[in-house]
Amino acid sequence: MSNEVNTDLLKERSTATFDAERLTEFIYKGPEKVKRKRQIQNIVLQDKFLQSFKPTEFYDRDGQYNNAVRRQIYIMDRLEELGFRSETDRLNFREAAAPVELSPFGLHSGMFVPTLERQGTPEQSRKWVPLGKSFKMIGTYAQTELGHGTFIRGLETTATFDPETQEFILDSPTLSSIKYWPGNVAKTVNHCLVMAQLYTQGKCHGTHLFLVQVRSMEDHTIMPGLEIGDIGPKLGFDGVDNGFMKFNKYRIPRMNMLMRYAKVLENGDYIKPKNAKLTYGAMVMVRVWIVMDAFKALSRATVIAVRYSAVRRQSELRPGGEEAQVIDYQTQQYKLFPLLATSYAFLLAAEGMSQIYAKISSDIERGNLEDMPQLHALACGLKAFCTWVGCEGIEVCRMSCGGHGYSHASGIPKIYANIVGACTYEGENTVMMLQTARYLSKSYFRGQRGESLPELIQYLTIDLNVKSTLGEDCSFESLVAAYSHRAARMVATACKLQNANKQKGMPSHDAWNKSTVPFIAATKAHCHLLYAVYGIVENMGEFMQDGYFNQDQISILNRKVLALLEDIRPNAVALVDAFDYPDHLLQSCLGRYDGQVYEALYENSKSSPLNNTDIHSSYYNYIRPMMQKRSKSKDISAKL
Numbered sequence: 115m116s117n118e119v120n121t122d123l124l125k126e127r128s129t130a131t132f133d134a135e136r137l138t139e140f141i142y143k144g145p146e147k148v149k150r151k152r153q154i155q156n157i158v159l160q161d162k163f164l165q166s167f168k169p170t171e172f173y174d175r176d177g178q179y180n181n182a183v184r185r186q187i188y189i190m191d192r193l194e195e196l197g198f199r200s201e202t203d204r205l206n207f208r209e210a211a212a213p214v215e216l217s218p219f220g221l222h223s224g225m226f227v228p229t230l231e232r233q234g235t236p237e238q239s240r241k242w243v244p245l246g247k248s249f250k251m252i253g254t255y256a257q258t259e260l261g262h263g264t265f266i267r268g269l270e271t272t273a274t275f276d277p278e279t280q281e282f283i284l285d286s287p288t289l290s291s292i293k294y295w296p297g298n299v300a301k302t303v304n305h306c307l308v309m310a311q312l313y314t315q316g317k318c319h320g321t322h323l324f325l326v327q328v329r330s331m332e333d334h335t336i337m338p339g340l341e342i343g344d345i346g347p348k349l350g351f352d353g354v355d356n357g358f359m360k361f362n363k364y365r366i367p368r369m370n371m372l373m374r375y376a377k378v379l380e381n382g383d384y385i386k387p388k389n390a391k392l393t394y395g396a397m398v399m400v401r402v403w404i405v406m407d408a409f410k411a412l413s414r415a416t417v418i419a420v421r422y423s424a425v426r427r428q429s430e431l432r433p434g435g436e437e438a439q440v441i442d443y444q445t446q447q448y449k450l451f452p453l454l455a456t457s458y459a460f461l462l463a464a465e466g467m468s469q470i471y472a473k474i475s476s477d478i479e480r481g482n483l484e485d486m487p488q489l490h491a492l493a494c495g496l497k498a499f500c501t502w503v504g505c506e507g508i509e510v511c512r513m514s515c516g517g518h519g520y521s522h523a524s525g526i527p528k529i530y531a532n533i534v535g536a537c538t539y540e541g542e543n544t545v546m547m548l549q550t551a552r553y554l555s556k557s558y559f560r561g562q563r564g565e566s567l568p569e570l571i572q573y574l575t576i577d578l579n580v581k582s583t584l585g586e587d588c589s590f591e592s593l594v595a596a597y598s599h600r601a602a603r604m605v606a607t608a609c610k611l612q613n614a615n616k617q618k619g620m621p622s623h624d625a626w627n628k629s630t631v632p633f634i635a636a637t638k639a640h641c642h643l644l645y646a647v648y649g650i651v652e653n654m655g656e657f658m659q660d661g662y663f664n665q666d667q668i669s670i671l672n673r674k675v676l677a678l679l680e681d682i683r684p685n686a687v688a689l690v691d692a693f694d695y696p697d698h699l700l701q702s703c704l705g706r707y708d709g710q711v712y713e714a715l716y717e718n719s720k721s722s723p724l725n726n727t728d729i730h731s732s733y734y735n736y737i738r739p740m741m742q743k744r745s746k747s748k749d750i751s752a753k754l
């Protein structure tokens with residue numbers, strides 16, 4: 115591989131009107147943090163073991179899982195040796211060491227241990243959290259069943275208290291109650307946090323979490339009374355052993371129920387929690403993290419597509435002139451530059467969401483549940499919005515790279531396959547949006563009654579008769595006002611339909627269900643981020659429906675969005691460079707910093723396992739016999 119930088123990329127970087135390094139420092143919170151991140155990435159780059167793996171797509175499922183386990187245990191050991199204490203250092207190392215290879219221990223660290231910490235009593239946390247953090251206990255979060263994932267209250271796994279033996283008896287009473295999907299349950303973990311319907315003294319008290327040992331700590335064999343296995347290949351996540359698990363009257367000690375919020379006493383008495391949804395806390399936490407995952411996925415795909423668009427020359431923009439950089443086609447800019455803006459908007463949204471989560475979750479830990487509904491609504495809405503918009507954007511990035519975008523060598527298919535599951539897991543997106551919609555509906559009617567609303571939704575009470583004051587300058591204030599007006603109008607419209615349904619005599623659940631489509635649109639408008647002008651132009655109908663914008667303002671906006679493309683054009687490469695993703699993290703022949711795309715593609719293809727032999731065995735086994743057979747037959751054309 116040559117070590118020169120592609121001349122088009124060199125030119126792009128030399129003509130940028132700002133210093134990308136300054137923006138990198140803003141993104142990563144200062145030059146020292148950037149320097150430290152790069153130091154850590156370099157440790158990984160120099161690491162022979164970590165650099166010894168071929169791309170995941172060159173291995174079969176067994177190999178991908180085996181490599182994922184090897185890699186992650188190596189990372190754990192290296193982190194011990196390196197002695198990194200700060201979470202940022204550890205995260206930077208992990209991300210560099212496994213940029214796209216998901217971890218079979220991901221749910222252990224991401225859900226199992228944090229849930230033991232937050233949902234266990236202090237005694238339970240003291241006993242189990244150190245075992246989890248030292249990997250003496252390896253766990254996951256097992257909630258979804260064959261028959262239920264979304265509707266937690268419909269889960270069928272039972273945990274029945276036996277006061278004689280002071281145990282809970284876990285059971286999968288039906289086929290549909292078999293646990294199905296939980297990550298890492300098939301081969302990796304020896305414990306699970308199981309969500310089950312709690313029965314005591316003959317009464318069901320709803321779903322609660324139970325710590326269950328599922329494999330022997332001696333030899334990893336499956337505990338008697340359990341059936342466990344892998345669910346099979348999936349669209350992505352092939353290094354992760356999502357599994358199924360069936361309980362057959364499986365007994366666990368009473369004290370294995372997480373009892374921070376709800377309790378079962380020795381005599382079987384049930385002590386209820388302050389709020390039944392406290393048990394759902396782990397899911398809220400992961401939804402908040404998924405907003406950042408959506409930013410990372412979309413921004414990486416955008417880096418690849420923008421750099422490639424600066425390098426790829428195709429067709430004549432000027433008749434008889436040299437072939438143009440595809441980034442100079444207005445259509446290519448209209449595809450990619452809004453995604454660049456969206457990536458930056460997602461970064462800010464993810465950081466804001468994390469701050470709000472930190473504040474409200476610590477209030478909840480102290481017993482103040484006041485803002486729990488707002489946190490739930492925000493986490494549901496942003497998780498759904500950012501994964502939907504992010505996945506659509508990553509697909510646009512793939513297609514904007516033409517044929518090479520469809521190759522794993524572009525790096526984009528893996529980015530997509532890893533993040534698109536997040537539209538489903540941790541709460542299916544439509545269902546999540548409806549949770550936010552329910553909160554907006556209740557808030558709208560509270561606002562109508564003159565009650566005060568939390569700051570984030572005070573816009574619901576604005577005067578909808580006001581028209582836009584947008585002028586040629588498309589001021590920030592006028593754009594924010596436009597988005598607020600659109601969302602407030604759409605929420606009001608959906609609520610009026612819900613009310614009208616009730617006035618017609620529909621029971622409230624039907625009145626709700628028959629207004630959920632406009633509520634989904636209204637909730638998307640509520641979550642819509644301010645990548646401003648493009649968002650208005652793409653959704654113009656929703657902004658025009660009540661004449662909020664006049665014809666002249668619409669012309670201004672249409673002109674503005676095209677003008678913005680030209681404004682961004684000279685800085686497009688610098689804006690993606692600022693994300694500071696090193697090549698080994700992007701794993702993309704198209705998105706390389708040096709732009710040597712064709713050499714990289716050629717080298718990558720030569721290393722494809724199918725090239726290990728010149729003539730494939732299938733020629734000797736099938737093709738040659740077929741040709742020999744046909745060459746003997748008389749009427750060869752009929753055969754063809």
Ligand SMILES: CC(C)(COP(=O)(O)OP(=O)(O)OC[C@H]1O[C@@H](n2cnc3c(N)ncnc32)[C@H](O)[C@@H]1OP(=O)(O)O)[C@@H](O)C(=O)NCCC(=O)NCCSC(=O)CCCC(=O)O
Nearest residue numbers: 257263264265266267297391394397398486490539540541
């Ligand atoms: C959809 C809901 C929220 C419905 O719950 P429900 O008990 O039926 O409640 P409801 O009747 O709709 O609402 C009653 C009320 O409960 C509230 N509520 C609901 N959930 C929460 C919460 N988390 N925090 C705070 N409040 C919550 C609702 O807003 C309602 O409030 P309201 O009565 O309107 O004031 C629930 O079923 C749910 O969360 N479903 C999604 C299941 C899910 O997320 N599964 C994830 C499994 S783990 C996984 O996928 C890991 C993947 C990670 C990986 O592999 O990397």
Ligand SMILES: Cc1cc2nc3c(=O)[nH]c(=O)nc-3n(C[C@H](O)[C@H](O)[C@H](O)COP(=O)(O)OP(=O)(O)OC[C@H]3O[C@@H](n4cnc5c(N)ncnc54)[C@H](O)[C@@H]3O)c2cc1C
Nearest residue numbers: 256257258262263264295296297535538539540541542544
């Ligand atoms: C990659 C991956 C990893 C996963 N990891 C885990 C894990 O580690 N642990 C775990 O417990 N689970 C896990 N899951 C399961 C996941 O959490 C569930 O699949 C998810 O919660 C969706 O539930 P469901 O499958 O029941 O979908 P369903 O709800 O059955 O979705 C089917 C359709 O029904 C619609 N629908 C459902 N309810 C409503 C409603 N009230 N209103 C309107 N429409 C509705 C949905 O919008 C959707 O269109 C994982 C799933 C995936 C894909």
